[in-house]
Amino acid sequence: MIDSLPPLREVIATHGLSARKSLGQNFLLDLNLTAKIARQAGDLSGADVLEIGPGPGGLTRGLLAEGARRVLAVEKDPRCLAALREIAEAYPGRLEVINADALDLNVADHLTAPIKVVANLPYNVGTELLVRWLTPDSWPPFWDSLTLMFQKEVAQRIVAQPGSKAYGRLAVLAQWRAEAQIVMTLPPDAFTPPPKVHSSVVHLKQRAEPLFPADPVLLGRLVAAAFNRRRKMLRAALKGFAPGIEDHLIAAGIAPTERAEQLSIEEFCALARQIAGTS
Ligand code: SAM
Numbered sequence: 376m377i378d379s380l381p382p383l384r385e386v387i388a389t390h391g392l393s394a395r396k397s398l399g400q401n402f403l404l405d406l407n408l409t410a411k412i413a414r415q416a417g418d419l420s421g422a423d424v425l426e427i428g429p430g431p432g433g434l435t436r437g438l439l440a441e442g443a444r445r446v447l448a449v450e451k452d453p454r455c456l457a458a459l460r461e462i463a464e465a466y467p468g469r470l471e472v473i474n475a476d477a478l479d480l481n482v483a484d485h486l487t488a489p490i491k492v493v494a495n496l497p498y499n500v501g502t503e504l505l506v507r508w509l510t511p512d513s514w515p516p517f518w519d520s521l522t523l524m525f526q527k528e529v530a531q532r533i534v535a536q537p538g539s540k541a542y543g544r545l546a547v548l549a550q551w552r553a554e555a556q557i558v559m560t561l562p563p564d565a566f567t568p569p570p571k572v573h574s575s576v577v578h579l580k581q582r583a584e585p586l587f588p589a590d591p592v593l594l595g596r597l598v599a600a601a602f603n604r605r606r607k608m609l610r611a612a613l614k615g616f617a618p619g620i621e622d623h624l625i626a627a628g629i630a631p632t633e634r635a636e637q638l639s640i641e642e643f644c645a646l647a648r649q650i651a652g653t654s
Pocket residue numbers: 398399400401402403404427428429430431432433434435449450451452455475476477478494495496497500
């Protein structure tokens with residue numbers, strides 16, 4: 376056992392935490408597995424950890440047992456609070472719980488650097504938060520690394536390389552600003568209740584500087600426009616994006632007949648700089 380608290384099945388029974396689909400509740404009950412996920416975030420001893428969606432606290436206990444300096448856990452479901460309070464009592468001064476919707480909260484104020492984010496979240500909320508964490512008003516962001524569970528297909532989109540079907544906006548955005556890799560894949564029966572699909576943990580480490588220079592807003596719009604019509608050649612897909620797009624493509628060293636999914640992040644950045652006139 377990783378701690379002296381009751382097994383998670385007992386916690387769930389004691390506190391009546393039947394899983395709610397509306398909150399995307401698929402719980403991890405194996406504490407050896409949650410400790411293993413916690414280890415994917417690296418050395419936690421000198422870091423504050425932000426956990427979104429602790430639920431009954433399996434991953435929270437993994438993070439604390441693995442030595443996190445402090446964990447701030449944000450949970451929307453008030454039914455989980457009593458169970459989380461028991462964990463806080465077992466680890467005095469190291470766990471703070473906020474009952475809130477993570478999408479409504481600015482958590483950076485509650486944490487001290489270095490900050491690692493770790494979460495097993497409903498997939499739609501996870502993707503939304505990932506995009507927000509990758510697109511702050513200024514860089515570097517409040518976090519050092521993100522260790523997040525996603526539906527396996529979404530994880531593959533985050534780490535995808537040019538030329539593959541999964542390569543798109545999420546890959547460009549994530550890899551431009553972070554080193555991203557899949558570090559674990561779990562079958563449905565690792566969760567209670569089991570979801571329909573496999574899940575993967577993605578670890579993203581912040582790049583101090585984005586991979587290549589480009590204006591983030593322009594790059595974001597350019598990548599969105601290019602992939603919105605991913606089957607078209609770029610000269611057609613980007614026709615309405617900027618006047619003289621064919622010339623810009625050529626000046627950036629890109630054949631106008633290429634398609635978005637063939638373009639590397641370096642080429643997207645070169646094209647964004649060319650359009651902005653800063654190349
Ligand atoms: N971390 C726990 C585990 O691994 O067993 C629970 C994971 S479960 C997939 C997702 C958790 O996120 C649930 O506890 C759910 O109540 C919570 N949640 C869902 N939407 C949320 C939101 N918008 N903000 C905060 N927590 C949320």
